[in-house]
Amino acid sequence: MTPPPSSSCDDPPERVATPHTYYSMTKSLCGTCKRSVDAKIHLREGQVYFHKFCPAHGHQEVLVSTSAEWYLDALSFIAPNTPPKTVKRDVSDRGCPFDCGPCDSHQQKTYLPVIPITSACNLDCPICYTVNKNEDPHRMTKEQLKEILEHLLEDHEELDIINFTGGEPTLHPELLELLEICRDAGIRRLTISTNGLKLKDEEYVKRLAALDARIVLSLDSYEKETDMKLLGANTTKRKLEVLDLLQKHDVCATILPAVAAGLNDKEVPKLFNEMMTRPNVVSLELHTLCFTGQGGVGFDRQSRITIPDLHYWIGVASDGKLTPQDFVPSPLAHPHCYSICYMLMLDDGGYVPFTKLSSRQTLFSLLQDSLYIEPRERLENVFRSIIDELWSDPDRLEESEAVLSTIKRLLREMFPPDEDLDLLTRQKIAERSVKAVYIHSHMDEESFDVARIMKCCVGVPETDGTNIPTCSYNVIYREQDERFADSAMLERMEENRPRRLPSAAQDTTGAPA
Ligand code: SF4
Numbered sequence: 001m002t003p004p005p006s007s008s009c010d011d012p013p014e015r016v017a018t019p020h021t022y023y024s025m026t027k028s029l030c031g032t033c034k035r036s037v038d039a040k041i042h043l044r045e046g047q048v049y050f051h052k053f054c055p056a057h058g059h060q061e062v063l064v065s066t067s068a069e070w071y072l073d074a075l076s077f078i079a080p081n082t083p084p085k086t087v088k089r090d091v092s093d094r095g096c097p098f099d100c101g102p103c104d105s106h107q108q109k110t111y112l113p114v115i116p117i118t119s120a121c122n123l124d125c126p127i128c129y130t131v132n133k134n135e136d137p138h139r140m141t142k143e144q145l146k147e148i149l150e151h152l153l154e155d156h157e158e159l160d161i162i163n164f165t166g167g168e169p170t171l172h173p174e175l176l177e178l179l180e181i182c183r184d185a186g187i188r189r190l191t192i193s194t195n196g197l198k199l200k201d202e203e204y205v206k207r208l209a210a211l212d213a214r215i216v217l218s219l220d221s222y223e224k225e226t227d228m229k230l231l232g233a234n235t236t237k238r239k240l241e242v243l244d245l246l247q248k249h250d251v252c253a254t255i256l257p258a259v260a261a262g263l264n265d266k267e268v269p270k271l272f273n274e275m276m277t278r279p280n281v282v283s284l285e286l287h288t289l290c291f292t293g294q295g296g297v298g299f300d301r302q303s304r305i306t307i308p309d310l311h312y313w314i315g316v317a318s319d320g321k322l323t324p325q326d327f328v329p330s331p332l333a334h335p336h337c338y339s340i341c342y343m344l345m346l347d348d349g350g351y352v353p354f355t356k357l358s359s360r361q362t363l364f365s366l367l368q369d370s371l372y373i374e375p376r377e378r379l380e381n382v383f384r385s386i387i388d389e390l391w392s393d394p395d396r397l398e399e400s401e402a403v404l405s406t407i408k409r410l411l412r413e414m415f416p417p418d419e420d421l422d423l424l425t426r427q428k429i430a431e432r433s434v435k436a437v438y439i440h441s442h443m444d445e446e447s448f449d450v451a452r453i454m455k456c457c458v459g460v461p462e463t464d465g466t467n468i469p470t471c472s473y474n475v476i477y478r479e480q481d482e483r484f485a486d487s488a489m490l491e492r493m494e495e496n497r498p499r500r501l502p503s504a505a506q507d508t509t510g511a512p513a
């Protein structure tokens, strides 16, 4: 009997190499209808892509990292999970992320509560990744905030940070009272994410300073045309004036640009310099642009940027002094969510990345209880061991002498032998000698990765004790939240959302394209 052709040794079947290497699999969402779909993780030409198939909207591919090396390196950092104590939702057939609240699959409690205290906003940014409502706007009451804090404190021995967002939180007439409530609840880092337009009022800034409030200022571009493309207005001059006022009144600040490839990415060096030269600016938080919300859904996908691209620009900003190896993930989130670099600001005016003083694993472990390094005993021990190592091998670092004198001074001031300073005082001392770059890569429906959202530590808490991870909230839940979404806004978003071909035009076998 003649064997079938495929088993003939003389005529082996021809195998065509795929252009990619299959790495793994995760769950994602269809970029059009947001149904849950499988995503194959492909490595191709040193980059990482999700390849997805939706029965209704066909094959979809999205770039999730321009460096496979970073993608794999980040996964080598492993930290234990700390799940929330309270489960608020049952797991349904639809699965993650449609049972947020949290359900009992969620792996991490909320370390950064993000509270949208108002739906009103005084801008309408083309990159806005949230949904806002100015007519009859939502304004959180003091009682509602207290209820939220009670629920959060059930899950935390102490709450070190809270973030007010919006809309634009400075439009809330009771913002200062809301901050006082948080301060009375023992929260040290009271952060306000703002476009800054209301902060030209010096009396208001003084009152924020008196409360030790921290301003997270969205400063995206120095160029008029780019500012207009990203924010729909020219805001830079005003924001720089606000930065001057914050500096004058010593208000701790973070500069937060949303970075878009080909638009403001080349301005990262200038933004980095802005942080480095202002004593009250403690960090630069770079957000990779994501395509959710009233503006983001329609924004040009060519501007998608990933964490390794921002490592590159930080390298340019620092004249090669900072490299991707100076960054670590946050142990509190999935390793692909945050990339963090700390720098010791030396008394002689220079700076050294923390990873030149100690290992990346040490930096990673210093971040295990909080999104930001806390000036606790663990830090004191790390500083003392750095001193020991530099004493025994001073040639290992060009800046040894300056590092030794800076760290010794910090230890004397933060941990004086005859006094036990409270954490807030130590934090203020540390923040004069330490700066950080945080890269935070929010997800949209196209880049959505269920493995990441299940370990999300950034949540939107509600008065009933529910808590929705921020990327789930931005992609799915906020559009259904009547406090923020009105029908006209939802219609506008639908018009702007990119369309894919309907299923009839697609191959529905699920095979890779
Ligand atoms: S993101 Fe967390 S809470 Fe939401 S469905 Fe997934 S596991 Fe549950």
Ligand code: SF4
Binding pocket: 333, 334, 337, 338, 440, 441, 442, 443, 452, 453, 455, 456, 457, 458, 469, 470, 471
């Ligand atoms: S908000 Fe999004 S990017 Fe940030 S930790 Fe949560 S899942 Fe990750």
